[in-house]
Amino acid sequence: MEQKDTLRRNCKYKKIMAICDDLILDMTYSVGVVP
Numbered sequence: 001m002e003q004k005d006t007l008r009r010n011c012k013y014k015k016i017m018a019i020c021d022d023l024i025l026d027m028t029y030s031v032g033v034v035p
Helices: 003-014 017-031
Strands: none
Touching: none
């Protein structure tokens, strides 16, 4: 959860939160773990 939160903050910082959120969900469901 902490890693996911960090990724979200990073995405927010880059102002592509929507795209990153999609990417995070895709990675989470595909791999099962956020790298």
